[in-house]
Amino acid sequence: MRQSAVSFEANGLKFEGILSTPDDLTGNIPGVVVCHPHPLFGGNMHNNVVSAVTYHLSTVGIASLKFNFRGVGNSEGEHSKGDLEYQEVVAAQKMLSEWPGINSTNIGIVGYSFGTRVILRHPELQEFPRAFAFISPSIEALEESTLKNDNRPKFVISGTKDKLLQANRLTEVLNQFVNPPIISSVEGADHFWANMEDLAVEPVSTFFHENLT
Numbered sequence: 001m002r003q004s005a006v007s008f009e010a011n012g013l014k015f016e017g018i019l020s021t022p023d024d025l026t027g028n029i030p031g032v033v034v035c036h037p038h039p040l041f042g043g044n045m046h047n048n049v050v051s052a053v054t055y056h057l058s059t060v061g062i063a064s065l066k067f068n069f070r071g072v073g074n075s076e077g078e079h080s081k082g083d084l085e086y087q088e089v090v091a092a093q094k095m096l097s098e099w100p101g102i103n104s105t106n107i108g109i110v111g112y113s114f115g116t117r118v119i120l121r122h123p124e125l126q127e128f129p130r131a132f133a134f135i136s137p138s139i140e141a142l143e144e145s146t147l148k149n150d151n152r153p154k155f156v157i158s159g160t161k162d163k164l165l166q167a168n169r170l171t172e173v174l175n176q177f178v179n180p181p182i183i184s185s186v187e188g189a190d191h192f193w194a195n196m197e198d199l200a201v202e203p204v205s206t207f208f209h210e211n212l213t
Contacts, residue, residue: 013076049112053066157184
């Protein structure tokens with residue numbers, strides 16, 4: 001996997017990120033934007049799950065762009081509780097789609113925890129991706145999402161010991177979607193996926209490989 005430190009701008013703010021591509025990048029490959037967990041609880045683009053996602057995507061021939069939300073690391077701005085973070089996601093999608101060798105019409109997006117809330121709650125960033133994946137998502141964000149009426153492929157994965165997710169309601173909420181997401185559950189995993197990152201991200205990589213390549 002090759003990694004490049006990158007920066008991009010959104011609404012007058014500058015954001016830092018890392019763009020990862022397979023070693024044998026030959027051009028016209030898919031790309032996925034990766035959104036990290038909650039900044040106020042230590043979430044950033046170097047998170048264990050986020051880093052595992054970028055690595056596993058590269059093994060199936062998919063590029064990725066992970067970045068720090070506003071106010072995190074060297075990204076400018078201040079945390080806005082998810083209200084404005086969609087702006088940098090839109091800019092990240094644009095940058096990834098314009099990167100040499102990336103197929104601009106074949107972009108997906110994945111969020112982890114807080115990252116899922118940003119994706120699910122903002123139609124401004126939902127227009128571009130061809131496929132969506134959500135790791136340890138917020139039930140409330142799923143229930144309120146405008147993606148409920150969208151037919152594009154979606155994937156949801158969570159752990160059976162995730163105390164922050166109302167697992168007993170997950171199937172009920174996802175069945176409200178016009179095209180219900182594929183659901184995967186990992187026995188014994190909690191919200192943080194410590195030492196179980198691969199069990200979370202390998203199915204995500206497979207999902208994008210099947211729907212973007």
